[in-house]
Amino acid sequence: MARAFVDFAQHRYDVSQERVRPVEQQEADTRQVNEQLRDELKELAALKLRYGILEETSADAYARLLQYTVSVERCSFSERGPPRVVWSTLFRPTKVCRSYSAWRSVPRACKVTRDKPLPVAKSPRPPHPLTQDLLNVCDERDRSHQELKELKPRLDTAESSRDTVLQDLFQLQQKHADLRKSHTDLERYYSQWKARAEDLDRDNRQLRRDLDHARRPRDRSALGQENNQLRRDLDRARRRLDDSALSQENRRLRRNLDQVRQQLAGSAAAADLQAARLEIHVRGEKIAELESLLTKANERRAQLHRVHERTVDKLDSANRTVQGLRRDLKSLRGGRHTDRLQAAKRRIQELTQELGSLRGDGGHARLQTVERKVEDLTRELNSARRQHAQAEDSLQGAQEACRKVNAERDHLIKDRDDAVQSLKHVPSRGSHHEAEIAKVGQLRQERDGFRQERDQLRQEQGKIATQVAQLTAQLGQLSQDRNAAVLKRDEAIREGQKYYESHRDLLAQIADMLHSYRLVRQDFDRVQDQQDGVDCFYCLARHTG
Numbered sequence: 177m178a179r180a181f182v183d184f185a186q187h188r189y190d191v192s193q194e195r196v197r198p199v200e201q202q203e204a205d206t207r208q209v210n211e212q213l214r215d216e217l218k219e220l221a222a223l224k225l226r227y228g229i230l231e232e233t234s235a236d237a238y239a240r241l242l243q244y245t246v247s248v249e250r251c252s253f254s255e256r257g258p259p260r261v262v263w264s265t266l267f268r269p270t271k272v273c274r275s276y277s278a279w280r281s282v283p284r285a286c287k288v289t290r291d292k293p294l295p296v297a298k299s300p301r302p303p304h305p306l307t308q309d310l311l312n313v314c315d316e317r318d319r320s321h322q323e324l325k326e327l328k329p330r331l332d333t334a335e336s337s338r339d340t341v342l343q344d345l346f347q348l349q350q351k352h353a354d355l356r357k358s359h360t361d362l363e364r365y366y367s368q369w370k371a372r373a374e375d376l377d378r379d380n381r382q383l384r385r386d387l388d389h390a391r392r393p394r395d396r397s398a399l400g401q402e403n404n405q406l407r408r409d410l411d412r413a414r415r416r417l418d419d420s421a422l423s424q425e426n427r428r429l430r431r432n433l434d435q436v437r438q439q440l441a442g443s444a445a446a447a448d449l450q451a452a453r454l455e456i457h458v459r460g461e462k463i464a465e466l467e468s469l470l471t472k473a474n475e476r477r478a479q480l481h482r483v484h485e486r487t488v489d490k491l492d493s494a495n496r497t498v499q500g501l502r503r504d505l506k507s508l509r510g511g512r513h514t515d516r517l518q519a520a521k522r523r524i525q526e527l528t529q530e531l532g533s534l535r536g537d538g539g540h541a542r543l544q545t546v547e548r549k550v551e552d553l554t555r556e557l558n559s560a561r562r563q564h565a566q567a568e569d570s571l572q573g574a575q576e577a578c579r580k581v582n583a584e585r586d587h588l589i590k591d592r593d594d595a596v597q598s599l600k601h602v603p604s605r606g607s608h609h610e611a612e613i614a615k616v617g618q619l620r621q622e623r624d625g626f627r628q629e630r631d632q633l634r635q636e637q638g639k640i641a642t643q644v645a646q647l648t649a650q651l652g653q654l655s656q657d658r659n660a661a662v663l664k665r666d667e668a669i670r671e672g673q674k675y676y677e678s679h680r681d682l683l684a685q686i687a688d689m690l691h692s693y694r695l696v697r698q699d700f701d702r703v704q705d706q707q708d709g710v711d712c713f714y715c716l717a718r719h720t721g
Contacts, residue, residue, distance in 0.1 A: 184365070185362060185365060185366075185633060185636065186636075188358055188361070188362060189362075189636055189640065191358075192355055192358055192640065195351055195354070195355065196355070199348055199351055202344050202347070202348060203348075205344070206341055206344060206345075206657070207657070209337050209340075209341055210341075210657050212337070213334060213337070213338075213664065214664075216330060216334060216668075217664050217668060220327070220668055220671065223323060223327070224671060227320065230313075230316040230317075230320065233312065233313060233316065234313045234316070234317075237312075237313050245696055248696065331668075334668075338662070359640055362640065366633055366634075369630070369633065370630065373626050373627075373630055376622075376626060
């Protein structure tokens with residue numbers, strides 16, 4: 177039973193190890209996912225910083241653009257010449273603007289005077305700082321769009337990883353609960369096995385005491401001498417069996433079988449092979465018959481051993497019963513009830529004499545007292561008589577039981593003598609004494625084995641407790657990491673939402689800026705066309721004049 181429990185505990189321990197390995201692998205994967213989430217959070221923080229800088233730059237550029245637009249709207253028509261170069265360099269020029277710029281760059285005769293040389297084309301002024309800021313804002317906006325497109329699948333991946341981590345954590349918690357339940361079962365099985373081992377130790381000690389107690393009177397009695405004689409007879413019977421004709425025939429058949437096998441190995445004739453096979457078959461049947469006879473002899477020997485053991489047990493019980501009955505007989509023959517009966521009779525005679533004397537004196541009160549005493553003594557005498565009758569009945573029953581026990585003892589002695597005579601002609605492997613010694617040795621070996629298994633189970637229990645503590649700590653760490661990852665993920669989601677909202681506002685601002693730019697550009701183109709028409713008319717007037 178202990179070996180089966182050890183196998184069961186080992187199996188449960190292997191199952192626990194197989195469950196722990198994927199848990200450790202999942203823990204490593206979870207840690208790797210957490211590291212990736214930390215890296216992504218760092219990148220998100222960097223992007224957040226860049227977005228803040230971009231937002232500040234965009235706000236500054238938008239303010240400067242509005243200021244420039246207001247200044248352009250407020251300036252007079254004659255002062256719009258220099259900003260024209262700025263707008264032509266800031267924005268993409270139209271076809272009219274390009275033709276006008278080419279026409280302005282050529283020296284015209286209308287602008288030549290008699291006293292002054294032809295004017296040289298004006299060099300373009302440097303671009304306005306708002307132009308570069310606006311271009312930078314557009315580049316940052318494009319980069320932000322690109323980064324948002326790149327971050328969106330990563331955010332989806334992070335959310336899916338978060339869900340996977342939560343599922344893995346739930347599975348780990350379930351596995352931890354299963355491991356804790358298995359640990360509880362192992363502790364319960366270990367306590368049961370420990371109680372069973374203690375019971376076996378007590379039984380072993382009791383058996384050893386009983387064996388020593390039974391060995392001492394047996395060795396001192398004639399039964400021990402007969403046992404030694406039986407052992408010597410069994411040894412002689414075994415030697416005779418080894419030297420008997422049956423054993424010699426068996427050895428001879430085996431030698432013939434080996435010779436036939438050698439002949440078959442070197443022979444090539446089919447007829448000889450068939451004959452050899454037939455002979456082998458016949459001799460194999462003989463060997464099987466001999467083995468069956470040996471098996472029957474061994475069974476008969478074991479049966480006689482059992483009969484001998486039962487006979488010895490019955491003799492011991494009969495001896496104990498006879499001794500008890502003899503003690504009861506001696507106690508009954510001691511005459512305790514007879515002495516009490518004679519004492520009661522003497523007391524009755526004395527009281528009767530005293531009663532007669534009292535009647536003669538005429539003391540009525542004393543007479544009643546003495547009569548009560550006489551009645552009590554009479555009842556006591558009757559009870560003593562009944563006890564004496566019961567004792568006589570018990571004595572007769574004990575004598576009858578003693579006769580039955582003597583008859584049973586004679587019958588058992590006869591059975592023992594028959595068993596001894598039968599054992600003298602049957603081979604045996606050892607005497608009853610040797611069997612008891614072997615049984616005690618086997619019990620000691622089993623006890624040592626149980627102690628070793630108990631120590632191993634204690635070590636395994638310690639290892640399992642250590643592993644459970646480690647797994648508990650790891651699960652606690654995983655729970656903390658999971659909570660931190662969830663908090664960071666929620667914070668990242670909130671930051672992403674804020675980023676989307678702020679980016680949406682920025683796009684709206686850029687759209688408003690583009691709309692304002694279109695309006696300003698339309699006004700500028702209209703004014704430019706009017707100025708071109710006026711200049712052309714003025715030049716034509718000069719040529720005609």
